[in-house]
Amino acid sequence: MLKVIKILSFILVPIYYLIISVRNILFDTEIFKSVKVNAKVISIGNIVVGGSGKTPFVIYISKLLKTLGWKPSVLSRGYGRKTKGYLLVSGDGKNIIDVEKCGDEIYQTVMECEIPAAVCERRIEGAVKLLNEVDSDIIVLDDAFQHRWIKRDLDLVLIDKTFLTNKSIFIQSLLPAGLMREPLSSIKRASAIILNKKFSNDDHLTLENLLKKFNKPVFTAHYKAISFVDMTRKTEHSLEDFNGQDSLVISGIANPHSFLSILAKTGVTTKNQLIFKDHKNYTTKEVEQIRKAFYSTNAHSVVTTKKDAVKLLKFAREFDDIDIFYLKIELCIENEEKFIEFLKNNLINHHN
Numbered sequence: 001m002l003k004v005i006k007i008l009s010f011i012l013v014p015i016y017y018l019i020i021s022v023r024n025i026l027f028d029t030e031i032f033k034s035v036k037v038n039a040k041v042i043s044i045g046n047i048v049v050g051g052s053g054k055t056p057f058v059i060y061i062s063k064l065l066k067t068l069g070w071k072p073s074v075l076s077r078g079y080g081r082k083t084k085g086y087l088l089v090s091g092d093g094k095n096i097i098d099v100e101k102c103g104d105e106i107y108q109t110v111m112e113c114e115i116p117a118a119v120c121e122r123r124i125e126g127a128v129k130l131l132n133e134v135d136s137d138i139i140v141l142d143d144a145f146q147h148r149w150i151k152r153d154l155d156l157v158l159i160d161k162t163f164l165t166n167k168s169i170f171i172q173s174l175l176p177a178g179l180m181r182e183p184l185s186s187i188k189r190a191s192a193i194i195l196n197k198k199f200s201n202d203d204h205l206t207l208e209n210l211l212k213k214f215n216k217p218v219f220t221a222h223y224k225a226i227s228f229v230d231m232t233r234k235t236e237h238s239l240e241d242f243n244g245q246d247s248l249v250i251s252g253i254a255n256p257h258s259f260l261s262i263l264a265k266t267g268v269t270t271k272n273q274l275i276f277k278d279h280k281n282y283t284t285k286e287v288e289q290i291r292k293a294f295y296s297t298n299a300h301s302v303v304t305t306k307k308d309a310v311k312l313l314k315f316a317r318e319f320d321d322i323d324i325f326y327l328k329i330e331l332c333i334e335n336e337e338k339f340i341e342f343l344k345n346n347l348i349n350h351h352n
Contacts, residue, residue, distance in 0.1 A: 006170055006177060007177075009176045009177045010173070010177045012176055012177070013173060013174050013175075013176070013177050013178075016174055016175055016176065017174055017183070020174075020181075020182055024148075024182075024186070024189075027148045028189075032148070032149070034148055034149060034150060034151040034152075035124050035149060035150055035151060036151040037124065037127040037128060037131060037139070037150065037151070038131055039127070039131055039136060039137055039138055039139050040137065040138040040139070040153045040347055041127070041138070041139050041141060041150060041151065041152040041153055041154075042061065042138065042139070042140050042141065042152065042153065042154045042156065043141040043144040043145060043147075043152040043154065043155045043156065044057055044058050044061070044140060044141065044142055044143065044144065044145075044156050044158065045141075045143055045144050045145025045146065045147075045155070045156070045157055045158070046143075046145060046157060046158045046159065046160075046181075047145065047157065047159070047180055047181050047182045047183075047184065047186055047187065048159075048160070048163055048179045048180050048181060049175065049179045049180075049181060050179060050254040050255060050278070051160070051253055051254030051255040051278070052158040052159060052160040052163070052196060053158055053160065053196040053198065053221070053223075053331065054105075054142060054143055054158055055105045055108060055109060055142070055307070056223065056329065056330075056331040057156075057158055057194060057196075057221065057331055058074060058105075058109055058140055058142050059108070059109050059112050059113055059331070060221075060330070060331040060332075060333070061140060061156075062074060062109065062113040062115055062140055063112075063113055064340070064343075065138060065140070066113070066115070068340070068343070068344070070137060070138045071135055071136050071137045071138070072113075072115050072136060072138050072139070072140055073115055073116040073117060073118070073130055073131075073134055073136035073138075073139055073140070074106065074109055074110070074113075074115060074116075074117040074118075074139070074140045074141075074142060075117070075118055075119070075120065075123060075126050075127055075130055075139050075140070075141055075142065076102075076103065076105060076106040076109075076117070076118075076119050076141075076142040076143065077103075077119065077120070077121055077123075077142070077143060078102050078103040078106060078119030078120070078121075079103055079105065079143070079279055080103045080104060080105075080278075080279030080281065081100065081101060081102050081103040081119060082100050082101060082281075083101045083102070083119075084121070085120065085121070086118065086119070086120040086122075086125060086126055086129050087101060087102060087118060087119050087120070088116075088117075088118050088129075088130070088133055088134075089102045089106050089107070089110055089117040089118055089119060090110045090115075090116055090117050091116055091133060091134050092116065092134075093110060093113065093114035093115045093116055093117075094114060096110050096111065099310050099311055099314075100281065100311075102117075102119050103119060103279070104279060104307050104308075104310055104311055105142065105307065106119055106142065107310050108306055108307055108310055109142075111310065115136075116130070116133075116134035116135075116136055117130075118130040118133075123141060123144060123147050123149060123150045124149055124150050127139055127141075127150060138347070145157055145181075145182075145186075145190070146181055146182065153346065153347060154191045154192075154343075154346055154347070155189065155190045155191045155192075156190065156191060156192055156193075156194055157187055157190040157192075157193050157194065158194045158196050158221075159193060159194070159195055159196065159211070160196050160198065160255070161195060161196060161197045161198065161200055161202075161207060162198075162200075162255070162257075162258075163179070164195075164207050164210065165207070184214075187211075187214045187216065188214055188215075188216075190214075190216055191216070191217075191346065192216055192217040192218070192219060192342065193211050193214065193216050193217070193218045193219070194219050194220075194221050194333075195207060195208060195211060195218060195219070195220045195221065196221045196222070196331075197220060197221065197222040198222065198223050198258040199222070199223050199225070199258050199261055199262040199265070200222070200258075201222075208220065217342060219333055219334070219335070219338070219339050219342075220333070220334045220335075221331055221332065221333050221334070222331075222332055222334065223258070223262070223329045223330070223331055223332075224329060224330050224331075224332050225239055225262050225266060225327060225328075225329055226239075226328040226329060226330055227239060227328045228241065228242055228303065228325040228326070228327060228328070229306075229309075229325060229326055229328050230323065230324070230325055231304075231309045231312065231313055231316070231324040231325060231326055232313070232316045232319075232324070236328070237325070239266045239267075242266060242267065242268050242303070242325075243266065243267030243268075244267050244269075245267070245268055245269065245300050245301065246269045246272070246297075246298070246299055246300050247263075247268050247269060247270075247272070247299050247300055247301050247302065247303040248272045248273070248274070248290070248293055248294050248297055248299040248301070248302045248303070249263060249268070249270050249272065249273040249274070249302075249303050249304070250273075250274050250276075250290060250302055250303070250304040250308055250312075251273070251274075251275050251276065251304065251305060251308065252275075252276035252277065252278060252279065252280030252282075252305075252307070252308050252311075253278055253305055253307055253308070254278040256275055259305055259327070260273070262327070262329075263303065263327070268303060272293065272297040272299055274289065274290060274293055280308070280311070281311065282308075282311050282312055282315065284315075284318070287315050287318050287319070290302065290319075290322075291318075291319075291322070294322055300323075301322070301323040301324065301325055302319075302322055302323070302324040302325070303324075303325050303326070303327065304324065304325070304326050304327075305326055305327060306326045306327070306328065306329075308326070309324070309326035312324065
């Protein structure tokens with residue numbers, strides 16, 4: 001039945017394409033005008049629905065900007081939060097509001113980067129209010145490639161390698177039939193493309209050459225598994241410590257395949273798993289479900305993502321008899337020196 005609905009949704013694709021095409025034309029011709037704010041702006045986005053690695057990249061570039069002498073802040077829509085409107089997530093990068101009020105992605109970003117951040121559906125309003133409240137000279141916009149009302153100095157578009165290699169019409173078609181927010185041709189307005197290989201070690205030169213037809217710089221990124229971290233004690237354990245371990249795997253992210261894949265590569269048994277929808281808001285119902293699955297499978301521990309761990313932490317008391325670990329990962333840019341040079345050249349007047 002679901003497949004029939006998907007097939008019928010192709011009827012709506014031309015209408016969707018017309019709407020986004022007209023909207024982009026209005027911005028390109030400046031009938032719709034983008035507004036400049038009193039700081040440099042880097043937009044991180046993609047052209048598909050779902051996980052392309054925006055949060056790990058936002059964390060990576062925020063940390064990088066700090067090392068280069070900037071005072072970055074992050075502005076997100078706050079997807080999955082239980083609040084609306086503008087909300088300061090953290091003014092100093094240390095004191096953070098509750099994860100349910102701001103959303104898991106921005107909460108994770110502030111935890112790792114220790115920088116100011118806010119959430120707001122209206123990016124201009126959010127940027128202006130954020131800059132009035134914190135000391136920042138550059139804003140990193142999370143998931144903003146389609147939010148063209150705010151002027152940006154850099155538009156970085158992430159593309160998941162698996163999206164390019166999956167030729168299914170239910171993937172590489174525009175919404176509502178496929179996963180694409182915009183056609184690939186929209187990449188022409190990007191400043192650069194980040195090809196995210198995630199945990200894959202396969203050859204990517206063919207895909208890089210495919211993207212070079214857009215005449216934009218192409219940088220390649222991948223994830224590196226670092227360690228397993230105890231959710232409550234914050235102690236780190238080596239990947240080797242979990243080799244051969246029979247764990248219950250918990251995931252509430254858009255594309256859990258790469259997470260399950262790297263766990264398998266580290267030797268963690270992934271046969272016992274609970275896969276929830278992206279941005280899952282955990283309640284006592286899910287806590288009981290996890291506890292039941294843990295004891296019925298005789299698992300040694302629970303292994304999850306950091307994105308899920310920040311939301312499960314509030315149930316630490318309910319899980320006091322279960323060891324929960326999250327996989328700590330880092331996003332790495334291959335040929336980072338070239339990427340840093342690209343950033344510096346495009347943001348050279350940041351003190352003006």
